[in-house]
Amino acid sequence: MNSFLSxxxxxxxxxxxxxxxxxxxxxxxxxxxxxxxIGISASEKLLAEIAxxxxxxxxxxxxxxxxxxxxxxxxxxxxxxxxxVSPHSLISFAWARLxxxxxxxxxxxxxxxxxFALSLNLPPEAIGVLILSLLLGTPLLTFIGGIGVxxxxxxxxxxxxxxxxxxxxxxxxLIFGAxxxxxxxxGWSAAGQLxxxxxLFVLGITLAPFAVATSLKVSVSQ
Amino acid sequence: MNIIIKWxxxxxxxxxxxxxxGKLIPWVTALFLLFLIPGLYMGLVxxxxxxxxxxxxxxxxxxxxxxxxxxxVYLVMAISAVVALVWRVRMAEIVIIxxxxxxxxxxxxxxxxxxxxxxxxxxxxxxxxxxxTSELILLxxxxxxxxxxxxxxxxxxxxxxxxxxxxxxxVNLPIIxxxxxxxxxxxxxxxxxxxxxxxxxxxxxxxxxxxxxAFKFLFLLVLLLKMRANLIEQDIHSGWVKKIIQDKQKAExxxxx
Numbered sequence: 094m095n096s097f098l099s100x101x102x103x104x105x106x107x108x109x110x111x112x113x114x115x116x117x118x119x120x121x122x123x124x125x126x127x128x129x130x131i132g133i134s135a136s137e138k139l140l141a142e143i144a145x146x147x148x149x150x151x152x153x154x155x156x157x158x159x160x161x162x163x164x165x166x167x168x169x170x171x172x173x174x175x176x177x178v179s180p181h182s183l184i185s186f187a188w189a190r191l192x193x194x195x196x197x198x199x200x201x202x203x204x205x206x207x208x209f210a211l212s213l214n215l216p217p218e219a220i221g222v223l224i225l226s227l228l229l230g231t232p233l234l235t236f237i238g239g240i241g242v243x244x245x246x247x248x249x250x251x252x253x254x255x256x257x258x259x260x261x262x263x264x265x266x267l268i269f270g271a272x273x274x275x276x277x278x279x280g281w282s283a284a285g286q287l288x289x290x291x292x293l294f295v296l297g298i299t300l301a302p303f304a305v306a307t308s309l310k311v312s313v314s315q
Numbered sequence: 316m317n318i319i320i321k322w323x324x325x326x327x328x329x330x331x332x333x334x335x336x337g338k339l340i341p342w343v344t345a346l347f348l349l350f351l352i353p354g355l356y357m358g359l360v361x362x363x364x365x366x367x368x369x370x371x372x373x374x375x376x377x378x379x380x381x382x383x384x385x386x387x388v389y390l391v392m393a394i395s396a397v398v399a400l401v402w403r404v405r406m407a408e409i410v411i412i413x414x415x416x417x418x419x420x421x422x423x424x425x426x427x428x429x430x431x432x433x434x435x436x437x438x439x440x441x442x443x444x445x446x447x448t449s450e451l452i453l454l455x456x457x458x459x460x461x462x463x464x465x466x467x468x469x470x471x472x473x474x475x476x477x478x479x480x481x482x483x484x485x486v487n488l489p490i491i492x493x494x495x496x497x498x499x500x501x502x503x504x505x506x507x508x509x510x511x512x513x514x515x516x517x518x519x520x521x522x523x524x525x526x527x528x529a530f531k532f533l534f535l536l537v538l539l540l541k542m543r544a545n546l547i548e549q550d551i552h553s554g555w556v557k558k559i560i561q562d563k564q565k566a567e568x569x570x571x572x
Contacts, residue, residue, distance in 0.1 A: 244463060254466050257455075262487050264495070312476075
């Protein structure tokens with residue numbers, strides 16, 4: 094437990110000193126959203142209609158892109174190997190890395206999301222549900238994505254492989270996240286979608302670290 | 316020795332498996348043809364035309380078995396993945412990597428024949444129906460597993476990585492399936508799903524079951540062929556491959572004498 098907390102602390106301090114990573118995924122998030130009004134149409138009515146799905150897709154892509162260096166540094170400088178041979182379990186290492194990564198990249202994104210939502214004319218009533226759905230959904234994206242990253246860590250040409258592995262598994266999160274916001278924007282209760290999202294959240298954060306740890310062990314032994 | 320342990324060691328031995336698969340192949344081919352020929356004949360000729368869809372329903376005899384097989388192959392892969400990860404049986408990894416392209420092909424066949432069937436029936440090559448969408452996602456998962464296997468050069472590592480991804484897929488496939496079903500019914504009413512489960516006439520059902528059985532033997536046949544090819548490819552420098560080549564050469568020489 095002690096090593097778990099100190100690992101998170103180390104990551105947060107590193108992120109604070111570096112400060113680049115979190116902003117990069119924020120800028121990416123904003124850019125993807127910017128593309129849609131330009132590419133499709135700037136009509137206010139249309140944008141309001143597609144806003145829930147659009148914000149969710151942007152959040153999904155931003156999470157996926159930020160994942161790429163989740164274990165890369167630890168793998169290259171040998172930290173991962175030290176963890177694998179140390180008495181500490183790789184599962185708690187995976188847990189700590191995923192959690193701190195979520196705090197560094199997704200929390201700023203959730204904080205800024207309402208601003209983008211308003212710029213897309215999403216009804217203000219749906220903002221609360223948007224934040225709640227992102228709070229439940231983005232950890233899930235990080236944890237599922239972590240499996241893909243752990244499997245491809247150590248490969249030289251992995252940049253195109255990661256989305257290929259991870260995107261099909263993101264579909265349920267996208268469906269329930271976007272539809273929760275969609276339903277809330279129409280003035281209905283989004284409880285059903287949020288409950289399912291919460292169920293997936295519990296399932297994801299309990300099972301994914303095992304898969305990540307096993308994959309890391311395979312990657313290290315390579 | 317315990318019979319299970321005996322089989323465990325034997326199945327792990329390519330030298331034992333390779334000739335056995337070779338002996339099985341003609342039998343499996345015979346069984347495949349035994350079900351395929353009457354299935355095709357009854358399906359394409361003797362089964363009555365559908366009162367609503369006319370003759371074009373006959374594409375069902377390829378479409379439905381292929382769709383079933385695309386899911387069954389994944390199940391086989393999942394079971395093999397458990398065996399590969401828990402008991403470290405290398406042959407189970409060979410089963411997975413040999414099954415992936417077969418499963419992907421079945422999914423592709425189901426999607427293509429579905430499009431050919433959908434055009435005259437629904438007036439569209441593709442609709443974002445729940446079944447179609449989840450079949451497409453299944454195809455992408457197959458392709459992802461294949462891409463992962465090909466990206467890792469060390470085959471012992473890639474076999475393990477592939478097994479993990481296959482198991483992750485097993486947890487996710489039902490979730491994806493039901494989320495897609497729910498996503499679809501939430502937004503648009505089902506227009507054509509009434510014809511998804513027709514109360515099928517017995518003369519139409521028999522060829523369907525024959526074809527479904529034929530497809531299972533087809534899978535087994537291609538699986539055995541691919542497993543043999545994969546084993547040779549991976550173990551090209553090992554002793555048992557050299558022994559098989561020597562045995563072949565000896566047999567050839569004996570023939571000439």
